[in-house]
Amino acid sequence: MSSHPHRKTSMADVAKAAGVSEATVDRVLNGRGGVARDKEARVLEWARKLKLDRALGAVPARWLRIAILMQQPAVPYYLNLKRGFELAQKSFEAQRAICAVTYFDNLEPACIVETIRRATQKADALVVVAYEHPDISAAVRKLSPPIPVITLASDLPGTGRIAYVGIDNRGAGRVAGELMGRFLGNDGGKVLVITGMHDFLGHEERENGFRSVLRRWFPRCDIVETVESREQPGRTEGLTRDAFARYPDLRGIYNISVGDEGVGAALQALGRARSTVLIGHELSQVSRRLLMDGTLDAVIDQNPVAEAMRSVELILRHYHREPGVTPPQQIPVTVILRENLPPEY
Incomplete structure (x- = not known):
């Protein structure tokens, strides 16, 4: 030069x-x-x-095709995430981004790997919500050199992804632990943890944060068991009933993932809705109703619409297509109680 x-x-x-x-x-x-x-x-x-x-x-540019891979929108979090990507596509039309959402038929590793392979054949970027498994991580790692990859809600470290988008899951679990300890008071008591899948790093981090706070600050709170819903909302009612059969003096439940409605139904049927502290995740029509009637004590929300927007913004910046906004570096952990419920739109 x-x-x-x-x-x-x-x-x-x-x-x-x-x-x-x-x-x-x-x-x-x-x-x-x-x-x-x-x-x-x-x-x-x-x-x-x-x-x-x-x-x-x-500069005129070709359309960027962003492959979005996640679970079926059968629960509020994924439904709101889908809406977030629809909003992102409209908001960033000038940057010529197409958000192509594909759902996993099931959560078996082979299905997820095949969906990743098929959905990214003509993609310029990948946003994926998935759990840690050697085959899944290998499939993402294979993609990450040629195209940018964003992991959303639960991270896949060591895959070459350019960013993780979501809340600090360990921090969210610590907040849940603080709430549980304070709600149960000096007497403490037995606590059940319901996780979605142990293989989701985000779920593991939430449980670890929750345990660490109870262990340090609220030693009278005794986590008696962790059970898996396998990300199926219909399972949580049975898991809750079974837990009370084993631990009749159960005083608290931390539901890390989906299925607050099932936990709430079991508590109401057993006459334990008022005497059991229930803390869950994600604000929805269901959790709003459970907060209002006192069955659910607190919800930890992570704003899936903002997560979707942030994911697309990062990909646009990777391709030097400035979206014209400066988003926060971290999605904040928001605690919602009955008395600070946001307006319903």
């Missing part, structure tokens, strides 16, 4: 820095298409670094 301090940057300068031809630079900057996604990203990156004298923000 020329050392002349006043010479304007040319397309040849950008081509040399990005390691592509001038024709490729021309195709990218004039939106003619036919350029591989990694080359396009390099051209735009170097054009900005070298301060090419043109309005790069207005």
